[in-house]
Amino acid sequence: MKPVDIYGNVFYNEDCITGAATHIPDESVDLIITDPPYGIKGDKLHQHYNRDENFVVDGYVEIPEAKYADFSLAWIKEAERILKPGGSIYIVSGYTNLYHILHALYQTNLEEINHIIWKYNFGVYTKTKYVSSHYHILYYQKAGKSRTFNLESRYGTCEKTEDGRSLNYRDREDVWIINREYKPGKVKNKNELPHKLLKKIIQYSSNEGDLVCDMFLGGFSTPTVAIGLNRRCTGFEISETMFRAKTREIDQSNVIKPGFMVPELREPVIKNLENQGRPWTSKEEDYLLTRYRELRQSGQNKKDTIEIIGEELGRGRWSIEKAIKKISKKDDNRQS
């Protein structure tokens, strides 16, 4: 099939290795998110899951196990070539052929950032061993420029749970518990990634207008979310059946439009830290000491006192604590 253009995003019904070499220029992609075939007879993968096969689109193309190592190296080398310096790549992998993917990555200049574990529901049922219910997500970068990582895109660093834990820290832990989506009665790829997972990656690792690429589009979940979050998107799917069904579905959808997911995004609470990194003035130091004493005398605990002053002075917690120590030391020296 010819390439399909949806809202200026071009998708190719081709093998991603030769397809990328033909269509995607060097260092032109900001973010790659991809979920290659697992090399475990994925065309039979569905038999492990208790699902209605009538709605699984035929034509998931699997890679024979014997070819998996060479195949992995070839597409990962292409991914490395098209990624911009500072660009990020996330590869989803099962555990069976993980070593081939890791070995291929090892043969490139891509640098490891995190090895994420994604825990999902609907694990493979078994009676004689533990239930397998996780995937690996390998998060790497191409060195050369600073990497996009939008620290407060989902939760401000000041946001806390009711029992005082940081929401931002919790969201950035490297074990993600995200359920697969159950889409009864809908045409789907055998192994679609949940939108929630893709949203998280795209929010942290790209900005609006950036180009996101998926080398193995499958059910087109990466383009759906990328378009939904106002990113540009491109990618490859070798199966004509899948490609035709999914491009048509997105093209004719009344929901999937550029930016359609933006209104539903959570608004993080971001603290004003406009003075962070600036040297302290003596006026600020005087204010800090007076205000600190005042708040403590009024019964505030130390942690909340620092937080309040941080907000008032546009500085972070560490900076306030350091300044208090320094000023108190000066005060002690004066008094002795």
Ligand SMILES: C[S@@+](CC[C@H](N)C(=O)[O-])C[C@H]1O[C@@H](n2cnc3c(N)ncnc32)[C@H](O)[C@@H]1O
């Ligand atoms: C695990 S699925 C991707 C699922 C996708 N991330 C989603 O959320 O729907 C892998 C896909 O890669 C496709 N594929 C296999 N070999 C390919 C190749 N050489 N180039 C492009 N696509 C390929 C398969 O047909 C399958 O649809």
